[in-house]
Amino acid sequence: MSAPQEGSGRKLGAIVVAVALIAVAGIVAADAIRLGTVRTFGPGIGPRAFPWAIAIGLALLGLANLVVALKGKAVETAPVEMGPALWVIGGLVGQIALLSFAGFSIATGVLFGMTARGFGRGPLWLTIPIGAALSFVLYVIFTKALALTLPAGPLEKLV
Amino acid sequence: MDAFVSLAGGLAVALQPMNLAFCLIGVTLGTAVGVLPGIGPALTVALLLPVTFKLDPAGSLIMFAGIYYGGMYGGSTSSILLNTPGESSSIVTALEGNLMARSGRGGPALATAAIGSFVAGAIATLGLALLAPYVVSVALAFWPADYFSLMILAFATVSAAFGDSALRGLTSLFLGLALGLVGIDLMSGQARLDFGVPDLLDGVEVTTAAVALFAIGETLFVVSRKGAADETIEPIKGSLWMTREDWARSWKPWLRGTAFGFPIGAMPAGGAEIPTFLSYATERRLTKHPEEFGKGAIEGVAGPEAANNASAAGTLVPLLTLGLPTSATAAIMLAGFQQYGLNPGPLLFAAKPDLVWGLIASLFVANALLLILNLPLIGLWVRLLSIPRPWLYGGILVFATLGTLGANPSLFELGSLLALGLLGFGLRVFGYPIAPVVIGLILGPMAEVQLRRALAISQNDWSVLITSPISAVLLTIAALAVILPIVLKTREKGITFGEDD
Numbered sequence: 069m070s071a072p073q074e075g076s077g078r079k080l081g082a083i084v085v086a087v088a089l090i091a092v093a094g095i096v097a098a099d100a101i102r103l104g105t106v107r108t109f110g111p112g113i114g115p116r117a118f119p120w121a122i123a124i125g126l127a128l129l130g131l132a133n134l135v136v137a138l139k140g141k142a143v144e145t146a147p148v149e150m151g152p153a154l155w156v157i158g159g160l161v162g163q164i165a166l167l168s169f170a171g172f173s174i175a176t177g178v179l180f181g182m183t184a185r186g187f188g189r190g191p192l193w194l195t196i197p198i199g200a201a202l203s204f205v206l207y208v209i210f211t212k213a214l215a216l217t218l219p220a221g222p223l224e225k226l227v
Numbered sequence: 228m229d230a231f232v233s234l235a236g237g238l239a240v241a242l243q244p245m246n247l248a249f250c251l252i253g254v255t256l257g258t259a260v261g262v263l264p265g266i267g268p269a270l271t272v273a274l275l276l277p278v279t280f281k282l283d284p285a286g287s288l289i290m291f292a293g294i295y296y297g298g299m300y301g302g303s304t305s306s307i308l309l310n311t312p313g314e315s316s317s318i319v320t321a322l323e324g325n326l327m328a329r330s331g332r333g334g335p336a337l338a339t340a341a342i343g344s345f346v347a348g349a350i351a352t353l354g355l356a357l358l359a360p361y362v363v364s365v366a367l368a369f370w371p372a373d374y375f376s377l378m379i380l381a382f383a384t385v386s387a388a389f390g391d392s393a394l395r396g397l398t399s400l401f402l403g404l405a406l407g408l409v410g411i412d413l414m415s416g417q418a419r420l421d422f423g424v425p426d427l428l429d430g431v432e433v434t435t436a437a438v439a440l441f442a443i444g445e446t447l448f449v450v451s452r453k454g455a456a457d458e459t460i461e462p463i464k465g466s467l468w469m470t471r472e473d474w475a476r477s478w479k480p481w482l483r484g485t486a487f488g489f490p491i492g493a494m495p496a497g498g499a500e501i502p503t504f505l506s507y508a509t510e511r512r513l514t515k516h517p518e519e520f521g522k523g524a525i526e527g528v529a530g531p532e533a534a535n536n537a538s539a540a541g542t543l544v545p546l547l548t549l550g551l552p553t554s555a556t557a558a559i560m561l562a563g564f565q566q567y568g569l570n571p572g573p574l575l576f577a578a579k580p581d582l583v584w585g586l587i588a589s590l591f592v593a594n595a596l597l598l599i600l601n602l603p604l605i606g607l608w609v610r611l612l613s614i615p616r617p618w619l620y621g622g623i624l625v626f627a628t629l630g631t632l633g634a635n636p637s638l639f640e641l642g643s644l645l646a647l648g649l650l651g652f653g654l655r656v657f658g659y660p661i662a663p664v665v666i667g668l669i670l671g672p673m674a675e676v677q678l679r680r681a682l683a684i685s686q687n688d689w690s691v692l693i694t695s696p697i698s699a700v701l702l703t704i705a706a707l708a709v710i711l712p713i714v715l716k717t718r719e720k721g722i723t724f725g726e727d728d
Contacts, residue, residue, distance in 0.1 A: 085657050089398065096405055099420050113682055115412040118675045119419060122404045129398045136394065148656055153451040156624070160443070160645045163628060164638055176628060180621040186450045189617035199621060206629055215281045216633040 082137035089130030097123035155186030171221015176203035237584030253290035257297020269555035270441040271298030277633035323527030328461035347485040347533035348594040351540035362548040366573040371680035376701035378674040383705040403667020426639040433562040442627040444651020477529040484533030492541020506530035555662035
């Protein structure tokens, strides 16, 4: 990819952020309108005053960000490589997916292995067991010594 | 003199063997986590919060005090040896400290940072003990309108101080405020922004948000940097100890740094960057060795590091006396208090004097322990710095999810962690500061409650915000805090600090 294209890509990113801010403002405002039907008692402002203030603030900030972005004055953002980031995100999703039946250690081992893979360290068949072993030790410490509750699976049932 | 009596009572609590052990565990864990590259005190405290869940409040807050100071200390070690400041207030320490390390004077740089932190921490903690009772007596006269204006002041300064642009700071702050809306409105019982999801009724957990934004967001940011090479750790060559000349050049900057750091940190405005920058600029002007600045001058480490620590202790003044967090770390500590149903503020001093003074006294103990622990163990901390990044970040994510699950064992919470982590990633990529999001999230609902109380008392008369003298003064300062930096910035465009790399 040539340099100018990358520059315009970054400008596009900043514009997307500004538009997203305005969208969030819209969501908050829509919720405030919904609350408008709620009757409040006594003096003072009701539950919708703050949402309105925040929605208006966000919308104005979104517009200001949009102006800055369109002028191309947005802060130079670092070039982003999504591939490695997707490994890490995948690890987090994998942990959530596995947690309820595989238990804390195995699910978190997957997170550990895939994160390490994102940073360029493999292979997964080695790093996932390492992560699972580490998580198992943490599981024992935190549930036995610190009395926290963590999701148990086949491995955890052994202790 | 009351303060000394209370403090003595606090020391009696802090020196109980069990509490002393908690404090020791706290400083050790705090240093060990804080020293890891890219992890600042805020994340250190957030990651280690679950460790304290099941302890009694006194023990856990004492451990917290240790974690806080340990995290600060560990952060300066990695700033000096790696030049990766974990937070904006260590940028200045990293500036001269890393240059000292590169020229083979890493030992004295770490020593002056450690001893300077100790001196600053001891003086500032004493300041906290002396000042707190006065602020409490003032705070007892605060009406809801005054509290609301105080929070507006905090919003104004937080968004102006964090990050380089007020627009970006405010944007982050408002995102935090919007997140703070989620859940049941305590005054009317109405659900807001819940989208029909029952799990959202309790709102967004501050600790989950802090861990997600700082740990997950940061990990994703680091992993996505193209061709980012591993940082080089400067080995410590030569003597670890400071020479007589080092001492002579360090003690005044320590004291001056403390004099900048504590008052600024103690103001409800807060912010640790300003005193560190002021201290750096002052030392640069006063030094007898101007030629060394920019090449590794010991004054440039001693002063800012003292300022940083003094302001960290100063931050506890508004946190403990007013319940007002002015830094991300303080916001997470406030969440820590709340998990025990404790609300910091003037009433806590009256209701739980043992707890508050025990906490203040343990700050002294933590400070002393750190000095004893860290100088001899420096080799061990340096070894922690060299953990390869795949293992380091893998471990950080394991801990982040462990903490979230420990606090609230639900898949939904883990999903929120991921979603907020992606938000943090986006903010980092586009250069928006993270800390105002956390502050907005915790302070927004508090500000709303105070404003609604104020208006209920005044029968919807908004002028209560300016007719109360305290409130009027606070709002004026808030306006100045937004306007002044813009004026100053346009004036001295030439001077810029804090551009990393």
